[in-house]
Amino acid sequence: MNRKMNVSVRLTLWYSLMLLIALSAFGVLAYLFIARQQFDEQSHLLLETGEKISEFLETKNGELEHVNVREINEELNLDEFGIFFEIFDETGKSFYRSLNSPQFSDQSAYLFEREEAYKIKDVFGFTFRVQSSPVRVMGSEKEDFTQYYILVGQSILYVTRILHRIRNLLLVLTPVLLIFAGFGGWYLARRALKPVSDITNAAREISMRHLNMRLPVSRQNDELGQLSKTFNEMIERIQTGVMKLQQFTADASHELRTPLTVMRGEIEVALRKPRENKDYRKVLRSSLQEIHRMEKIVNDLLFLSRADAGKIQFQNENVDLNRLIRETLPGIKKLAGTKRISLNFNTGNFTPICRIDPDKFRQVVTNVLDNAIKYTPENGRVDIRLFREQGSFVVTVTDNGIGIPEEEIPFVFDRFYRVDKARSHEQNSTGLGLSICKWIVEAYGGGIEIGGAVDRGTTVKIILPENRG
Amino acid sequence: MKVLVIEDEPKVAAFLQQGLTEEQWLVRVARDGEEALGILRESIFDVVVLDIMLPRRDGLSVLRIMRREENDVPVLLLTAKDTVPDRVNGLRTGADDYLIKPFAFEELLARLHALTRRKSGNLSEKLQAADLEMDMVHHRVTKAGQIIELTALEYRLLELLMRNKGHVLSRIDIEELAWDINYDHDTNMVDVYINHLRKKIDKPFSCSLICTVRGYGYKIEPENE
Numbered sequence: 001m002n003r004k005m006n007v008s009v010r011l012t013l014w015y016s017l018m019l020l021i022a023l024s025a026f027g028v029l030a031y032l033f034i035a036r037q038q039f040d041e042q043s044h045l046l047l048e049t050g051e052k053i054s055e056f057l058e059t060k061n062g063e064l065e066h067v068n069v070r071e072i073n074e075e076l077n078l079d080e081f082g083i084f085f086e087i088f089d090e091t092g093k094s095f096y097r098s099l100n101s102p103q104f105s106d107q108s109a110y111l112f113e114r115e116e117a118y119k120i121k122d123v124f125g126f127t128f129r130v131q132s133s134p135v136r137v138m139g140s141e142k143e144d145f146t147q148y149y150i151l152v153g154q155s156i157l158y159v160t161r162i163l164h165r166i167r168n169l170l171l172v173l174t175p176v177l178l179i180f181a182g183f184g185g186w187y188l189a190r191r192a193l194k195p196v197s198d199i200t201n202a203a204r205e206i207s208m209r210h211l212n213m214r215l216p217v218s219r220q221n222d223e224l225g226q227l228s229k230t231f232n233e234m235i236e237r238i239q240t241g242v243m244k245l246q247q248f249t250a251d252a253s254h255e256l257r258t259p260l261t262v263m264r265g266e267i268e269v270a271l272r273k274p275r276e277n278k279d280y281r282k283v284l285r286s287s288l289q290e291i292h293r294m295e296k297i298v299n300d301l302l303f304l305s306r307a308d309a310g311k312i313q314f315q316n317e318n319v320d321l322n323r324l325i326r327e328t329l330p331g332i333k334k335l336a337g338t339k340r341i342s343l344n345f346n347t348g349n350f351t352p353i354c355r356i357d358p359d360k361f362r363q364v365v366t367n368v369l370d371n372a373i374k375y376t377p378e379n380g381r382v383d384i385r386l387f388r389e390q391g392s393f394v395v396t397v398t399d400n401g402i403g404i405p406e407e408e409i410p411f412v413f414d415r416f417y418r419v420d421k422a423r424s425h426e427q428n429s430t431g432l433g434l435s436i437c438k439w440i441v442e443a444y445g446g447g448i449e450i451g452g453a454v455d456r457g458t459t460v461k462i463i464l465p466e467n468r469g
Numbered sequence: 470m471k472v473l474v475i476e477d478e479p480k481v482a483a484f485l486q487q488g489l490t491e492e493q494w495l496v497r498v499a500r501d502g503e504e505a506l507g508i509l510r511e512s513i514f515d516v517v518v519l520d521i522m523l524p525r526r527d528g529l530s531v532l533r534i535m536r537r538e539e540n541d542v543p544v545l546l547l548t549a550k551d552t553v554p555d556r557v558n559g560l561r562t563g564a565d566d567y568l569i570k571p572f573a574f575e576e577l578l579a580r581l582h583a584l585t586r587r588k589s590g591n592l593s594e595k596l597q598a599a600d601l602e603m604d605m606v607h608h609r610v611t612k613a614g615q616i617i618e619l620t621a622l623e624y625r626l627l628e629l630l631m632r633n634k635g636h637v638l639s640r641i642d643i644e645e646l647a648w649d650i651n652y653d654h655d656t657n658m659v660d661v662y663i664n665h666l667r668k669k670i671d672k673p674f675s676c677s678l679i680c681t682v683r684g685y686g687y688k689i690e691p692e693n694e
């Protein structure tokens with residue numbers, strides 16, 4: 001259940017861990033630094049105190065005579081700081097010992113000059129730091145002096161108490177800071193990630209049926225705003241695709257409905273009462289016609305869906321375009337003959353060999369010629385030309401028929417697009433022919449163009465690159 | 470009953486014309502929107518069957534113009550457009566019914582009957598005047614329980630009179646509503662056929678139903694016996 005911990009919690013945990021490491025390092029370093037400083041300060045204090053004590057020594061004949069303990073206590077206030085001292089002579093014999101001095105086992109071992117104070121334990125096990133300061137008591141002669149040592153000490157507790165306080169402070173402050181920072185970080189992470197969860201919630205709402213919905217775009221043009229925008233653009237593309245698909249499906253079903261309507265209607269009417277044989281034959285012939293129509297639509301749809309899926313197989317061979325066009329002419333001529341349209345084929349003096357699938361290309365030529373005949377009135381003419389142009393073979397089919405309005409030309413290759421919605425049914429067309437032609441020609445790296453003007457005629461130009469491997 | 474079929478697909482128009490004619494309808498066909506508007510302006514129909522995708526002017530536009538011109542004839546949209554928005558749009562534009570292609574011919578008939586029945590205020594599929602009864606589903610006319618055989622035209626004429634029971638119809642009304650537009654009616658065909666009807670309906674029986682209103686037209690008056 002907790003496997004997919006959300007990003008803000010994870011971010012917070014990582015962030016807190018880093019903060020913990022940083023704070024701990026800081027605490028340890030600060031503690032060590034302060035401890036060091038405190039001990040230095042204690043050493044320094046003990047050394048200073050030693051020097052000050054030496055000023056209160058009364059000497060006589062180069063010998064130490066008396067220690068002004070009362071004055072020392074008044075001036076230096078040693079009791080208050082728990083500082084004790086003891087004065088030794090050269091031999092380590094104790095000359096004076098302050099009242100608060102603890103009992104050490106062997107203090108004379110520390111009686112020489114040193115920067116650092118010594119850490120020693122008294123007989124009860126308490127730890128103290130002691131510092132010895134040498135004092136010379138000058139005699140009458142220049143070289144005559146007596147060496148004394150003042151050993152000054154203080155309990156380590158004066159330092160460790162402070163250090164303990166600092167340690168405790170750090171131990172309390174670090175977790176408190178960590179908790180505050182953690183909550184702050186979590187809040188910030190959540191705030192920063194809020195748009196992400198908004199996007200997630202909105203994206204969850206958007207399905208095939210609600211493609212008109214869009215993700216919220218934050219006002220700032222930041223990474224998340226860009227993300228939403230990019231997603232929205234993608235949804236837009238999907239929506240267009242789905243709409244095209246829905247339109248295509250609607251068009252296809254509409255296209256199939258017309259023959260179904262005819263068949264159902266004719267058969268139902270025919271069966272309403274007994275009829276003569278010839279009437280039944282008429283209905284059957286008509287139904288057969290409609291079945292052919294549906295067959296053609298289904299075949300065209302199948303071709304296009306295979307083409308979309310990239311599953312069309314090409315059986316390429318070297319084809320003489322000239323011959324291929326000539327082969328398609330007899331069938332077209334028959335069609336042209338019924339409308340007394342003259343069909344002319346002009347070709348240059350060359351052998352246009354192309355490596356193509358002859359069946360597919362024949363389909364293209366037949367389709368284009370079929371259209372030319374369909375949309376040309378009786379006694380019109382259709383011209384076919386085959387020539388070379390800029391490394392391509394070009395086939396143009398020009399008629400002097402009804403033409404296509406200029407504004408409709410961009411759509412004529414769209415599936416199920418019909419320039420004149422009315423004529424379609426009579427003309428036995430599926431509305432898919434030109435889409436298929438375009439697809440085939442483009443599969444060979446060529447192109448198909450349409451031009452012309454209303455009432456003047458139409459020109460279809462098929463371009464096929466010459467040197468195809 | 471007169472129906473105008475506005476349909477551009479010739480085969481659909483053809484079987485509609487055949488099927489409806491065989492069901493005693495007087496059928497006229499228009500192939501595009503403009504032609505349909507022209508016909509609607511010059512003739513009266515009991516019901517209109519309208520396709521949406523039409524050349525020159527689409528069906529919805531025809532419907533809109535009809536309604537603007539205060540033509541309140543019942544309209545049945547007959548179309549392959551089957552989405553809910555299409556249907557809603559069609560009905561909102563002023564259609565009375567919506568039927569999707571491909572359709573059952575039987576259903577089309579039933580819907581056309583329903584539309585005309587509602588228009589004329591009849592609640593059943595039967596018309597009655599005294600002991601004369603007309604079953605419009607089976608096209609059977611009986612008088613005092615005896616079946617009377619009528620030709621298609623006689624049937625239409627009688628249906629017209631019975632639908633307007635008690636009201637006088639002029640010869641011109643009768644020509645307009647019961648005769649095919651292509652029918653050459655320069656002679657007084659109405660009088661001739663009224664006579665045929667009288668021979669079949671009134672003669673063999675004691676009471677006479679069809680009355681002549683001198684100088685004007687005819688009516689069926691069941692109360693005058």
